Every structure is written in structure tokens, then in C-alpha cells.
Amino acid sequence: MTTPEMTTPEMTTTEAPPPVDTAVGQRRRWARYLVPAGLSAPVLVLLVFSVLWPVVSAAVLSVSHSETSYIADASRYGYILGDSFYREVLAQTVVTSLMATAATLVVGYPLGLYMAFATDRVKRIVIFLILTPLLISVVVRGYALTLLLGPVSPINHVLPEKWAIDLVFTRWAVLIGFVYTFLPYMVLSVNASLTGVDLRMLAAARSLGAGLWYVLRRIVVPLSAPGISSGCVIVCALAMSSVGLPLLLGGEGYQMWLLLVYDQVLNIFDWPMGFAMAMIIFVVIVGLLVLGQLSARLLRGRSR
Amino acid sequence: MTERELRVLRWYAMVVGVLLLTPLVVMLLASVNNGFTIFLPPRDWGFRWYGEAIRNDFLVEAFRFSMMTAAASAAFAVVLGVAAGFAIARYRFPGRNLLHAAVMTPLLIPTVVVAIGILQLFSSLGIPISPEGLVAGHTAASLPFVTRLTLAGIGAIDPRLESAALSLGASRWLMYRTVVYPQIRPAVLSGLILAFLLSLEETTIAIFTSTPGATTLPVQLLRYYANRSDPLVAAASSILLVLTVLAAYLLDRRFGLLKLLSGNDSTGR
Amino acid sequence: MTTIGYGAPKVGGEPASTVRAHFRIDGIVKSFGATDVLHGLTLDVARGELVCLLGPSGCGKSTLLNVIAGVLAPDRGSVHLGERDITTMPIQRRNIGVVFQSYALFPNMNVVDNVAFGLRARGVGRDQARAEVDRLLLLVGLVGRGSHRPSQLSGGEQQRVALARALATNPALLLLDEPFSNLDAALRTELRAQTRRIQRETRVTTIMVTHDQTEAFELADRVALMRAGEFVQVGTPQELYDHPRTEFAAKFVGEANVLRGPIVADGDGRVIVFAGNRVPVGALTAGPLPGEHGTLVVRPERVRIAASTEVEEAAGRRVRVAGRITELQYRGSGCRYVVGLGDGSALAAWHTGDRVGRYLVGDEVVASWDLADTLVLGAPDDHP
Numbered sequence: 020m021t022t023p024e025m026t027t028p029e030m031t032t033t034e035a036p037p038p039v040d041t042a043v044g045q046r047r048r049w050a051r052y053l054v055p056a057g058l059s060a061p062v063l064v065l066l067v068f069s070v071l072w073p074v075v076s077a078a079v080l081s082v083s084h085s086e087t088s089y090i091a092d093a094s095r096y097g098y099i100l101g102d103s104f105y106r107e108v109l110a111q112t113v114v115t116s117l118m119a120t121a122a123t124l125v126v127g128y129p130l131g132l133y134m135a136f137a138t139d140r141v142k143r144i145v146i147f148l149i150l151t152p153l154l155i156s157v158v159v160r161g162y163a164l165t166l167l168l169g170p171v172s173p174i175n176h177v178l179p180e181k182w183a184i185d186l187v188f189t190r191w192a193v194l195i196g197f198v199y200t201f202l203p204y205m206v207l208s209v210n211a212s213l214t215g216v217d218l219r220m221l222a223a224a225r226s227l228g229a230g231l232w233y234v235l236r237r238i239v240v241p242l243s244a245p246g247i248s249s250g251c252v253i254v255c256a257l258a259m260s261s262v263g264l265p266l267l268l269g270g271e272g273y274q275m276w277l278l279l280v281y282d283q284v285l286n287i288f289d290w291p292m293g294f295a296m297a298m299i300i301f302v303v304i305v306g307l308l309v310l311g312q313l314s315a316r317l318l319r320g321r322s323r
Numbered sequence: 324m325t326e327r328e329l330r331v332l333r334w335y336a337m338v339v340g341v342l343l344l345t346p347l348v349v350m351l352l353a354s355v356n357n358g359f360t361i362f363l364p365p366r367d368w369g370f371r372w373y374g375e376a377i378r379n380d381f382l383v384e385a386f387r388f389s390m391m392t393a394a395a396s397a398a399f400a401v402v403l404g405v406a407a408g409f410a411i412a413r414y415r416f417p418g419r420n421l422l423h424a425a426v427m428t429p430l431l432i433p434t435v436v437v438a439i440g441i442l443q444l445f446s447s448l449g450i451p452i453s454p455e456g457l458v459a460g461h462t463a464a465s466l467p468f469v470t471r472l473t474l475a476g477i478g479a480i481d482p483r484l485e486s487a488a489l490s491l492g493a494s495r496w497l498m499y500r501t502v503v504y505p506q507i508r509p510a511v512l513s514g515l516i517l518a519f520l521l522s523l524e525e526t527t528i529a530i531f532t533s534t535p536g537a538t539t540l541p542v543q544l545l546r547y548y549a550n551r552s553d554p555l556v557a558a559a560s561s562i563l564l565v566l567t568v569l570a571a572y573l574l575d576r577r578f579g580l581l582k583l584l585s586g587n588d589s590t591g592r
Numbered sequence: 593m594t595t596i597g598y599g600a601p602k603v604g605g606e607p608a609s610t611v612r613a614h615f616r617i618d619g620i621v622k623s624f625g626a627t628d629v630l631h632g633l634t635l636d637v638a639r640g641e642l643v644c645l646l647g648p649s650g651c652g653k654s655t656l657l658n659v660i661a662g663v664l665a666p667d668r669g670s671v672h673l674g675e676r677d678i679t680t681m682p683i684q685r686r687n688i689g690v691v692f693q694s695y696a697l698f699p700n701m702n703v704v705d706n707v708a709f710g711l712r713a714r715g716v717g718r719d720q721a722r723a724e725v726d727r728l729l730l731l732v733g734l735v736g737r738g739s740h741r742p743s744q745l746s747g748g749e750q751q752r753v754a755l756a757r758a759l760a761t762n763p764a765l766l767l768l769d770e771p772f773s774n775l776d777a778a779l780r781t782e783l784r785a786q787t788r789r790i791q792r793e794t795r796v797t798t799i800m801v802t803h804d805q806t807e808a809f810e811l812a813d814r815v816a817l818m819r820a821g822e823f824v825q826v827g828t829p830q831e832l833y834d835h836p837r838t839e840f841a842a843k844f845v846g847e848a849n850v851l852r853g854p855i856v857a858d859g860d861g862r863v864i865v866f867a868g869n870r871v872p873v874g875a876l877t878a879g880p881l882p883g884e885h886g887t888l889v890v891r892p893e894r895v896r897i898a899a900s901t902e903v904e905e906a907a908g909r910r911v912r913v914a915g916r917i918t919e920l921q922y923r924g925s926g927c928r929y930v931v932g933l934g935d936g937s938a939l940a941a942w943h944t945g946d947r948v949g950r951y952l953v954g955d956e957v958v959a960s961w962d963l964a965d966t967l968v969l970g971a972p973d974d975h976p
Contacts, residue, residue: 055414059422062407062466065399066425069463070432073440080443130339133332141333148340151571155347156524158541159560159567162548163346166353166361166557173349173363199343215699222663223696223754225683227710227761231328237709241700260433263526266545277435284439284531294439301436308431325682326665 081295095295105279105296112276113303115190116258119197123205123254124247126198131209131246132239136218153203160200161267168192168268188272196268197258204257205250212246213239245315252311256304276300347564354557361554372558382559384536385543392454392539393522396461400469400518403462405511408473426470429463437463438531453537460528465518472517476510477503513578520570614639615765615797620659620669622652629655631821632669640795642788644808647818648844653801656818657769660799661690673764686765689758689796693770695750697742703729703753704738710761728756731790748779755787759794766791768800772807784810805845809833817841833891839969842889849890849939857882864888864968867933869913873968880970887969894965895941897929900956909963913939917955922948931959 084090099105134146152160166172168186175184186192216239224234240247265275277300283293353361357369376382404426410416411423429437437460445456480503488498529539538546540563547556615637622630629652637643645653658664660671662683670679678686697706704725705712711721729735732752742750751771758766771787772780788811791798802808808815809829816826825837829845836842839850853866855873863870864886871888873879880886900914918938919930927946931939939959943950951957 052416055410055416055419058406058410058414062403062426063422065403065459065462065466066428068444069441069459070429070437073442073444074432074436075440076447077436077440077443126339129332129335133329133336137329137333137336139329139333141337145333145336145340147572147575148343151568151575152343154520154524154571155564155567156541156544157526158544158548159350159524159564160346162544162556162560163350165548166363167346167349171353171361171363173352176363199346202343217694217696218663219692219694220696220698222661222683223690223692223757224698224709224713225325226661226686226688226690227713227757228684228687229709229713230684233713237713238698238700256433260435260527262435262530263541263545267548280435280439281530284442290439290443294443297433297436297439301433304433 077294078298080291081298083291086290095292096299099295099299108274108279109276109299111274112259115193115275116255119194119201119258120251120255122194122198123201124251127202127205127250128209128247130206131213131243134206134210135213135216149203149206157200157263158267161196161264164192164196164199165267168195187268188270190273192268193265193273193275196264197261200264201254201257204253208250208253209243209246212243216242248311248315252308255307259300259304350557350564351561354554354561356554359553361557372554373562375555376559376562379555381543382540385538385540388537389523389540392458392461393519396458396465396522397515397518399458399462400465401511401515404466404469404514405473408470408477412474412477427467430467434464434527438528441528442531452532453534457529457532457539460532461522461525464525464528465521468517468521469514472510472514473507476507480506509578513574516570516574520567524567614674616672617660618670618672620656620666620671622655622659622664622666629821630659633823635816635823635826637797637799639797641813642791642798642800642811644812644815645799645801645818646805646808646815647803649803651818652821653818654769657767657799657801661688661767662686687761687763688765688767689761689763690767691754691758691769691771693773695754697750697753699742702739702741703734706742706753707757707760709757714761724760728760732756733786747775748783751775751783755790759796763796766796766798768798770801770803787811817844835967836889839887839889842967847892847940849892849895851888851937852885853888855880855882855884855886867913867935867937871911871966872963879968885971887971889967889969890961890965892928892940892942894961895939895959896961897931897941897943897951897957897959900958910960911963911966912958912960914958915939917951917953917957920953931957
């Protein structure tokens with residue numbers, strides 16, 4: 020799971036210098052590294068065992084001939100990418116994720132503005148409503164959506180018979196599910212990027228005669244560009260690597276890439292195949308991250 | 324923003340807020356159907372399925388298992404994350420920035436890849452996937468949040484307080500206990516609770532690392548959803564929903580949700 | 593000053609360039625929830641005048657400025673600029689230039705774009721705007737800094753960009769909200785002078801908020817002294833200094849000796865009694881009647897110290913008070929003496945040019961001042 024702050028282009032390192040000089044009182048040079056080493060060792064061990072090594076070993080298996088042999092064999096990548104069905108599902112996954120990202124941006128950007136600029140009491144409630152779902156399981160949220168979008172939905176009581184909706188297991192359900200689930204991330208990201216803008220600045224712009232759209236165009240959007248791009252990257256990445264939602268809302272009717280991975284690994288037990296497919300989407304996501312960084316830099320440079 | 328424009332934004336935000344609520348409300352309504360089919364609005368009201376959910380062995384076991392893995396992974400995440408946070412914030416050593424970046428990597432790698440990786444590694448090493456792999460995965464996933472909260476908490480401590488304590492003759496240990504610890508306690512506590520909640524709701528890693536008898540609640544709900552069409556899932560999900568919302572509310576009151584999840588304050592900058 | 597015939601702001605009426613308005617607020621009332629911040633303020637400002645809103649923090653001066661700017665709407669009262677009632681007009685149509693305390697420069701634009709913002713927002717072409725920007729940068733002394741971003745500028749430079757930006761659209765009114773408070777002392781002095789020069793050159797009607805009395809006196813044509821949401825006194829710096837209307841006003845604009853005592857009839861006049869002295873209360877001040885309490889105010893620089901044994905000859909009628917020096921502060925440019933009057937009260941006297949040793953702590957002296965420099969006010973204000 021990612022949060023907006025983490026992939027904002029600027030920050031990756033801390034600036035705070037150690038306030039108490041830990042070298043004072045230390046007799047030997049290397050002794051001063053004992054404590055930080057001791058503090059960081061457990062974390063590093065965990066990270067190696069839960070992240071680094073697992074990913075590597077999964078990658079290794081995906082290019083092995085089979086589960087039992089260690090002969091290098093990347094042929095299954097060729098097989099996957101050569102198969103038109105797989106290519107179609109991959110394209111579908113990417114397209115749906117992009118569509119979901121665009122929709123989330125449109126819905127979420129004004130919310131980000133609200134959170135950044137509003138000072139009223141309702142804001143507290145709205146923040147709670149938007150952020151709490153992050154702590155609610157994707158399964159619960161997705162299931163609730165299937166009720167709303169399925170045949171038993173109360174919406175169908177209102178709509179005439181022939182317009183009755185049964186969106187579950189369609190691409191629309193997945194799309195709505197993505198927007199519904201990932202909206203908070205976009206909102207958080209946009210909000211975070213607007214911390215440098217205060218109402219005084221906007222008042223100054225207005226006093227100079229600028230209308231609302233001009234202010235948005237020349238000041239707010241350029242300044243929130245990093246937030247927009249990192250929000251988009253996060254939502255797209257989450258959508259492309261999402262399992263629970265496609266399972267609930269897409270299921271048989273709409274194939275998403277990660278459902279295929281799920282199938283391969285847990286139903287068919289062809290792990291190398293499943294891992295290879297996972298690696299493919301991993302590469303796509305990393306490519307997306309890089310694109311995001313580049314576009315953020317471009318946007319910032321172009322702001323006139 | 325003029326007042327009028329802010330008002331428009333506020334209306335928009337309220338509308339979206341209500342829309343976000345709607346599916347959950349629908350689910351709550353679905354859960355109070357007494358019959359075997361879900362009707363909305365319910366034709367026959369009752370809390371029967373809540374009773375069924377509480378008595379359901381699989382669900383209870385899954386709930387228990389979820390709680391335990393959440394507790395374990397939260398505990399680990401806090402111990403490891405706070406230690407790492409301390410190392411990053413208070414010490415200078417080669418590789419400090421690298422450590423910081425490393426702790427944040429779980430956010431960058433798609434959860435699915437981590438999940439299958441753990442599956443592969445643990446099974447090839449002969450370590451049981453569940454609960455060990457599950458806890459490992461959840462701990463790693465919570466690490467970035469805990470560490471970030473710790474860093475924020477430590478960053479808020481005025482270093483001169485520490486110097487003052489030391490100059491008055493306090494031992495380093497006493498100084499940590501009386502000056503540092505009280506000030507970072509809220510950050511650590513909120514990290515603990517956050518990690519717990521995140522583990523509870525986590526789905527992707529859980530799907531791949533669950534085994535019969537050792538399944539987390541979300542995964543069990545998924546299974547039931549696939550096989551049943553009665554309100555049981557709705558009732559069980561509603562229980563989980565209410566518990567989570569309550570926890571979120573208490574967290575918000577005590578620490579401020581916005582600050583927890585994004586690092587910013589809702590009162591401004 | 594050249595004016596550009598660019599499109600007028602989207603409001604009915606005259607093009608911005610010819611509006612050098614007479615400005616007026618009338619009965620402005622503003623509350624935030626249960627707290628009343630502004631209690632019915634009325635003020636006129638003449639064309640081209642610089643008026644300072646002066647007062648301690650919390651007196652409401654910034655709130656009033658925000659009401660004028662259009663950031664806040666008043667609960668009651670009206671705001672007029674020139675012929676137009678702008679009380680309910682949205683910010684962007686008021687044609688008012690604002691310089692905020694924090695400058696509020698746009699971080700994503702360089703200096704030229706910041707200054708040109710108002711012009712471009714009104715549809716002025718890029719080249720035309722650029723010419724105007726260059727003129728303004730010359731005016732504020734920032735030629736050559738055009739391509740820099742705000743973050744690359746010093747505090748003083750940022751302040752000047754903010755000023756240039758506000759002036760670019762030829763506003764009818766210029767508002768300055770504590771524009772120098774973020775600068776260090778040396779810079780402050782320099783920029784104050786520069787701002788005054790620019791204001792005189794452009795002849796734009798200006799209202800400035802400050803809590804610094806020296807600043808107000810240096811820049812303002814008139815000062816509006818505020819306290820707790822009300823105007824205590826409005827007048828030229830000289831009027832405020834020499835004829836303050838309340839004790840608060842007397843103390844806020846400079847150091848003041850304040851002595852309290854009862855008013856007593858004396859022949860056909862009145863005197864104020866303190867520390868065994870009787871000082872006539874001039875017929876000029878309508879002030880307190882016999883039987884009431886009064887406050888005597890005299891500026892330390894008007895008080896002269898002389899040794900008891902000296903015979904002091906001076907023109908005019910003088911007030912003479914005996915006492916003993918209790919404190920001596922040497923300030924390089926002179927000495928400040930504090931004379932205890934025996935009943936616990938004290939008088940401060942400022943002698944420019946005195947060296948240490950002329951009078952010493954413990955000396956019995958006579959403090960005297962010209963009757964014309966005396967001010968007698970009513971009983972102390974009841975304001976918090």
C-alpha cells in the first residue's frame with residue numbers, strides 16, 4: 020500500500036541532524052556506530068527476509084525452467100507476451116487502471132482543494148468520511164459495492180425496469196470500485212502538495228483582478244502538480260496491482276491481470292507462470308513510476 | 324478563494340462524502356435481513372444473521388486469527404520501526420539515508436509481488452507460510468507508517484531539553500525515560516494502533532498466504548462471498564465495519580486521522 | 593506617470609487609471625462568532641493620502657484592512673472607493689492593491705510574472721505588460737532580478753516585488769499590512785523611506801497597518817490610532833503627539849509622564865493636585881471639572897532638571913516640581929533622569945546632550961516645564 024507523501028518526488032531523506040553529539044564520551048572510533056547498527060539491524064533483517072529476498076527468489080523462479088530445476092529459462096515471458104489473450108488482458112488492465120486514475124483525479128481534485136483551503140467545521144467530518152475507509156478492508160468496501168451495483172440494489176427500486184442495473188462482473192463495476200477505493204489517496208496527495216499555498220496568496224491574486232479560473236490555472240494547478248502526478252501514479256499502481264477488488268467486482272465477467280496471477284498461483288499451482296506474470300505487471304508499474312517522476316519534473320519546469 | 328467558492332466546494336465535498344457512505348449503509352441494511360435472501364430495503368427485519376456470524380466457527384476462528392496476526396505484526400512493526408526511526412533521527416552513520424529509503428520501500432513494491440515472493444521464499448526454506456509469512460509481510464507493510472510517525476515524533480522534541488537534562492546530571496538512560504519517551508509515546512502509540520488496523524484489513528498478502536485453519540477474516544469473508552448469497556457476509560462485514568469505524572473515530576479524537584495518514588494537520592500547515 | 597489603456601477591470605465605471613479615489617468607510621462592524629472585533633468604524637481618506645492604522649496587536653487593524661480589501665465581509669457598514677460602493681463587491685473587482693505581511697508571492701512564477709500577473713489577468717498582452725513591469729522594477733529598484741524566483745530573493749527584495757505587483761494594475765487604493773515587520777532593522781529603515789518615496793511619486797491613496805509608532809510617524813500623512821476595535825484618535829502625527837486625547841493615546845505614540853490627581857477649584861480656574869503640587873489646568877482643554885479626577889501628561893523631553901539651588905530663568909509660565917533623582921540612564925545621545933516626587937510618583941526627564949555626572953542619583957532637583965506643554969485629561973480610560 021502506498022501513500023501520497025511517500026512518492027512525492029522531493030523527499031526521500033531526512034534533514035534533522037542528531038541533536039545530542041553521540042561521539043562525546045565514546046572512546047573508540049567505531050564504537051559510536053554500535054548503537055545505530057544495533058538499532059537498525061533487526062529492521063534490515065526483516066526487510067531482507069520479507070521483501071528483498073522474496074522478490075528476488077520469485078523473480079528467479081519466474082526465469083527458471085521449472086520449480087525443481089534451476090536451469091535459466093525465460094521462455095515463459097515470451098509465451099505470455101506472445102499470447103493474444105494475455106496481451107488483451109494486460110491491455111485491459113492498463114486501460115481500466117488509467118481510466119480509473121483519470122476519474123479519481125476528476126472526482127478527487129476538488130476534494131483536495133477543499134481539504135487544503137477550507138476552514139469550516141464540516142471539514143473535520145468530511146476528512147473523517149474520506150479517510151476512514153482507508154482503514155476498512157478492501158473486501159468490506161468491495162462487497163458493499165457489489166450490493167449497491169448488483170441486482171438487489173435499492174437503485175433498482177427507483178429506476179424503471181429496463182434500466183435496472185446489474186453491473187457486477189463488468190468493467191464498470193471494477194472502475195467504480197477503483198475510484199471508490201482509491202479516492203482517499205488522490206485527495207491526500209493533492210492536499211499535501213498544497214501546503215505551501217495559503218489563502219493570502221489567493222486573495223492577493225484575486226485583488227489583482229484575476230477570476231477564479233485564472234487563479235486555478237496559473238497558481239493552484241501548477242503548485243499542486245507534484246501532488247497530481249504522485250496521486251495519479253499511486254492510484255494507477257494500486258489499480259494495476261489490485262487483487263481483492265477485481266475478484267469481487269470483476270470476477271469471471273471481467274478479467275484483470277492480477278486475477279490471472281491469482282489463478283495461476285493458487286488454483287493451477289503453476290508458480291513460475293504466475294510469478295512471471297506478476298513480474299510483468301511489476302515492470303509496468305515501475306515504468307509508470309518513472310514516467311510519473313519525469314512528468315512531475317516536466318510540469319514543474321513548465322509552470323509559467 | 325472567496326467565501327462563495329468555498330461554499331460550493333463544501334457542498335461538493337459533502338455530496339461526495341454521502342456518496343462514499345452509501346454502499347456501506349446499503350451493506351448495513353442488507354445485514355438486517357432476517358430471511359435467506361437479501362432484499363433492499365429489507366422485508367423482514369432482524370439481527371438473526373449477526374447471531375449466525377458470531378456463532379460461525381470459521382468466522383470466529385478467522386477473527387481470532389486476524390486479531391493475533393495483527394497484534395503480532397503491530398508489535399514487531401513498532402519495535403523494529405521505532406528502533407529504526409531512532410537510528411535515523413538521532414545518529415549519523417554511513418548509510419543512514421539508505422536505511423531511511425530501505426524502510427520506505429515496502430510502499431513502492433506492489434503488494435502482490437511481496438506476497439508471492441514470501442510464498443516462494445518461505446516455502447522453499449521450509450518455513451510455514453501462515454502465520455509466519457503473513458506476519459512478516461504485514462510487519463513489512465506497516466513499517467513505513469510506523470517509522471514515519473516515529474520520525475515525526477522525535478523531530479518534534481526540542482533537543483535542548485535533552486542537553487538540559489544531561490547537563491543536570493541525568494544518566495543517558497534516565498534522560499530517555501523522562502524526557503524522550505513521554506514525548507514520543509503518542510507517536511509510538513498511534514503507530515501501534517495504525518499498524519494493527521492495517522494488518523486487520525490487509526487483503527492481498529493474506530489471500531496468498533492463507534492456509535486452511537489459518538485464514539484471516541477478510542479472506543474468509545471472500546470465500547463466503549463466493550459461495551453464499553445470504554446475509555451472513557453482510558452481517559459479518561458490518562461487524563467488522565462498525566469496529567473499524569469506532570477505532571478510527573477514537574484514533575482521530577486522540578491523534579487526528581489526517582495527521583496519522585498523511586503527516587499533515589487538519590488545522591492548517 | 594504614463595498610463596496604459598488596457599482593459600478596465602470587469603466592473604462598471606471608469607477605467608482604473610483615472611480612479612484616484614477618495615476613500616471612505618462608514619460604521620464598519622465585524623464580529624467573529626461571539627467576539628466583537630470592530631465596533632463601528634468611520635474614516636475618510638483623501639486622494640493620494642497615506643493613512644496609517646496604528647495600534648497594539650489585537651486591536652482589529654488587520655481585520656479592518658481585510659474588510660477593506662474584500663477578504664472579509666463586514667456585518668454592518670459600508671466601504672466607498674471613489675464614486676463606488678464596494679462593500680459587497682468581490683475582491684477582484686475592487687481595483688485595490690494589497691501587500692500582505694508575508695508578501696504572498698507566487699512561488700511557481702519568477703519576478704516578472706509575479707509583477708505582471710494582474711495585467712495578464714486582465715488580458716494585457718505580454719509585451720505591453722513586460723514594458724510596464726520593467727518600469728515598475730525600475731521604480732522599486734529591482735532591475736535585473738526579473739528572472740529570479742521568490743525563493744531566490746532576500747526579504748527586502750521580496751517585499752519590493754510584492755509592492756511592484758500591487759502597483760502594476762494602477763489600483764485606486766493601496767493596502768499595506770505590516771509590510772516591514774518581517775525585515776531586520778536596517779532593512780526596515782531603508783525600505784520605509786523607499787516606500788514613502790514611491791507612494792509620493794505614484795500618488796496612490798494608501799492605507800497601511802502597523803504596530804510600530806515610529807514607522808507610522810515616518811510614513812503617514814495621518815494616523816488612525818486604534819484600540820479594541822475603535823478609533824481612539826485620528827490626526828496628523830503632530831496632533832497625536834502634542835494633543836493626545838486619552839492616556840492610552842499619549843503613551844502609545846511616545847514616552848509620556850502621567851500623573852494623576854484630583855481637580856480642585858482655584859480662584860476662577862482649576863488646578864490638578866499631585867505630590868503636594870498644584871498645577872493649573874489650562875482653559876484650552878475642556879477636561880475634568882473640580883471634584884473629578886484628572887490625568888496630567890507631559891513629555892519627558894519637555895521637562896528640564898535644575899539643581900534646587902540654581903535659579904532658573906525661563907520664558908513663559910513654568911510649572912515647578914521638587915523631587916530627588918532616583919534613576920539615571922545614559923543613552924549616549926543624552927541622559928534620562930527619573931525624579932521621585934516623594935509620594936511614590938515619578939517624573940522622567942530627557943536631556944539631550946547631557947553627559948554622565950551633570951546630575952547624580954540622590955540629587956535634590958527641581959523639574960520644570962512650560963505650562964503650554966501640559967496636557968490634562970479626564971480620569972484614566974476604562975478600556976481593558
